[in-house]
Amino acid sequence: MNWCPVEWPTQSPRPTLARLEAKQSSKKAAMAALIGISSLLVMTSVVLGFALWSKTITIPKIIDQIESFICEMVTGEIPVNLRVDGKHDVVFTSSKDVKGLLVEQNIQLKSEDQVLPALTTSLEKNMDIEIIRVEVKKEYQHYAIPFKTERIANPEMARGFVKEVKGGKEGLQREVWSIRYENGVEVSRTCEVREELEKPVNSIVQYGTLSTVSRGGQNLRFSRALTMLATGYSYTGNNTASGIPPCSGVAAVDPAVIPLGTRLYVEGYGKVTALDTGGNIKGNRIDLFYETDTEALAWGKRHTRVYVLE
Structure with missing residues (x-):
């Protein structure tokens, strides 16, 4: 029986120079990576700290950005800003254009609604998309049409007198307005139709042109005639407003109607x-x-015609 001599314990192969250099390089690489990561974390902390301190960024915003990054990297979705029906939301979508986004979000459009940008526009990250709800309403307005007055001269009527022969009547006009609302706010209105429903009826009056009357065998020329309420009066113990004592042939008047000093002829x-x-x-x-x-009492109070003489 042959025995093979074995050393105990076994001896590891002696490290070569190449192995030592490779091991040394791995340690240096690991150390460099650790230093790089540590430096990146420190720089990131400094930047975020400064941003938070200066209020240029907030925690919710950081979370939103992280969420956006994760969705974009994992699912391929991008965030877009969607404004519709008075609400503003950030939604994540994998659609390629605006039309696809609306289908994805189950947003129904009416024929008058506007979409900004257009439906065929390709989507981009953080794009603003707005749906403008448009509504057009009709409004009916009615207006009175004023009538005109036709004046006819009457040579048998004293100048200053007017007589209505036929009464006038207002007409009626209708306007149809188209009012445009965007997101519930009126933005414009246009009159589409203006029509006359009833024609106005003009009034007819006669005015006197007679300027001469014959009284007591005299022809009296006058500038105008009035119907006045006349009252008889006697001595009051005072002079007239003109400074003279009252006497027969003196009349008291309203100077706003008949100036003092005016000559008159009073019927009766x-x-x-x-x-x-x-x-x-x-x-x-x-x-x-x-x-x-x-x-004075015999005259009493009565309505009579007064001519303003020329």
């Missing part, structure tokens, strides 16, 4: 001159002076 009384005023004499009123209270 005769010629007078406007020389006085009174506290109750306003508008188409006139007081006629009588020498006695009996005469």
